[in-house]
Amino acid sequence: MSAPQSLPERLPAIALDGVSRTYASGTDVVHALAEVDLYVARGEALAVTGPSGSGKTTLLNLVSGLDRPTDGTINVLGTHVDGAAERELAEFRAHHLGLVFQDPHLLSGLTALENLVAARLPWGRWRELQVEARALLVELGLGDRLDAPPSRLSGGERQRVGLARALMGSPELLLADEPTGNLDAATTEGLIAVLEAVRRDHDLTIVLATHDPAVAAFADRVVHLAGGRIDGEQRLDRAGPLETRALE
Numbered sequence: 001m002s003a004p005q006s007l008p009e010r011l012p013a014i015a016l017d018g019v020s021r022t023y024a025s026g027t028d029v030v031h032a033l034a035e036v037d038l039y040v041a042r043g044e045a046l047a048v049t050g051p052s053g054s055g056k057t058t059l060l061n062l063v064s065g066l067d068r069p070t071d072g073t074i075n076v077l078g079t080h081v082d083g084a085a086e087r088e089l090a091e092f093r094a095h096h097l098g099l100v101f102q103d104p105h106l107l108s109g110l111t112a113l114e115n116l117v118a119a120r121l122p123w124g125r126w127r128e129l130q131v132e133a134r135a136l137l138v139e140l141g142l143g144d145r146l147d148a149p150p151s152r153l154s155g156g157e158r159q160r161v162g163l164a165r166a167l168m169g170s171p172e173l174l175l176a177d178e179p180t181g182n183l184d185a186a187t188t189e190g191l192i193a194v195l196e197a198v199r200r201d202h203d204l205t206i207v208l209a210t211h212d213p214a215v216a217a218f219a220d221r222v223v224h225l226a227g228g229r230i231d232g233e234q235r236l237d238r239a240g241p242l243e244t245r246a247l248e
């Protein structure tokens with residue numbers, strides 16, 4: 001008889017069960033997310049699309065534990081994110097999650113390399129972090145930009161520095177919120193190519209929110225949010241007719 005698979009391996013990377021997030025807005029209640037069930041397998045790349053205000057950022061913030069659900073349970077990499085204490089969540093994010101945003105908000109007084117090191121200083125030693133940061137920047141094609149301050153980097157380069165920073169500490173899960181939102185089409189294509197390489201080489205699970213069908217096409221699967229609800233879950237065939245789907 002073969003040995004049973006260890007439980008953590010069989011768990012999905014992300015499991016949302018009946019997750020809602022409401023905000024009180026004056027006398028109104030805003031349903032940012034409503035009764036969302038969502039499972040993301042380990043190693044999967046999922047794109048979350050939907051119009052502005054449909055709940056994409058809310059979903060990512062709940063998965064990372066930056067926000068708490070009003071209802072439902074959230075399990076990420078075996079951690080009950082919705083029930084964890086703030087301190088535990090900070091540790092969890094630092095060791096398991098990489099976060100990428102539309103604007104990487106790099107520190108202007110530091111070089112690209114220093115930006116990566118500074119972000120990880122609470123969790124490592126300068127010298128070792130420097131080695132890790134250098135290797136990541138080289139891997140992402142920024143080997144000749146290590147000492148450049150953000151003001152001397154292009155938008156695409158800054159976003160790659162942001163991605164490299166998110167990969168410090170070898171996270172298993174990368175959450176990206178409109179990572180190409182400020183980039184033109186050609187630069188977006190470059191960043192997606194880098195993401196594809198990074199996904200392969202770092203064995204990552206990825207959840208990426210985007211308005212851009214070209215970016216969503218990078219994923220194995222797309223879920224579309226509308227009014228805080230998942231509009232139907234479907235596989236995305238890369239060769240398939242993306243334009244038939246109502247993507248923004």
Ligand SMILES: Nc1ncnc2c1ncn2[C@@H]1O[C@H](COP(=O)(O)OP(=O)(O)OP(=O)(O)O)[C@@H](O)[C@H]1O
Nearest residue numbers: 023025030031032051052053054055056057058059
């Ligand atoms: N802190 C908050 N207080 C009140 N309402 C909020 C808050 N954060 C989000 N909302 C509301 O929740 C809904 C979902 O917002 P969310 O930011 O998740 O949308 P989104 O899909 O990320 O939009 P975008 O594409 O513009 O980034 C919106 O109606 C928004 O106004």
Ligand SMILES: [Mg+2]
Nearest residue numbers: 056057058177
């Ligand atoms: Mg958003």
